[in-house]
Amino acid sequence: MNRRLLVIVGTLAGVSLLSVAALAANPALLVADYETTTVEVVDGETGAALATVEARVADGFRKQYVGLSATDELADDEGMLFVHDRSAERAYVMRGMSFGLDILFVAPNGTVTRIHEATPERRPYTRYTGTGRYVLEVPRGWSERHGVAPGDRLRFDRIAAATRASAATKPISPSQASTQT
Numbered sequence: 001m002n003r004r005l006l007v008i009v010g011t012l013a014g015v016s017l018l019s020v021a022a023l024a025a026n027p028a029l030l031v032a033d034y035e036t037t038t039v040e041v042v043d044g045e046t047g048a049a050l051a052t053v054e055a056r057v058a059d060g061f062r063k064q065y066v067g068l069s070a071t072d073e074l075a076d077d078e079g080m081l082f083v084h085d086r087s088a089e090r091a092y093v094m095r096g097m098s099f100g101l102d103i104l105f106v107a108p109n110g111t112v113t114r115i116h117e118a119t120p121e122r123r124p125y126t127r128y129t130g131t132g133r134y135v136l137e138v139p140r141g142w143s144e145r146h147g148v149a150p151g152d153r154l155r156f157d158r159i160a161a162a163t164r165a166s167a168a169t170k171p172i173s174p175s176q177a178s179t180q181t
Contacts, residue, residue, distance in 0.1 A: 037054075039053050041154055044151035056080045064082055101118050104154075106132045108133040
């Protein structure tokens, strides 16, 4: 009986180790699929459209950890939008990447706060830092090709929904209340 138990435990341990090794070698196995959203970038002063990308949404730890590392290439109109719970100082690295990216840090209201042009590299990784609730990754050089700069704004469904929700929860002043009755 003890021998049988040892064989079962040993087998389970071996399978567990192989699973961990497979995930370490290919973290994309953690993520089945991504939702997508259309992201439009507009000039921060004029509101004129600058560019549009179809972005995969990375809105949880697993998707954010994997990011684009399991992607061989991006078309000029593709990207990934990282959605965090709140705005904060963040750092992104080019772990497992085979192509360069522009990394745009974006405030909760959609304003681009910082842009980095990042190249693939090996350890030690460069930390590309910025402040934002959102981070948009697009092919390297995309921002320059489309004239996107800090101060420009991103528009996409999640920002619009957050803005509507924020407006709906703002307190009403007494003068507004008297005009709404």
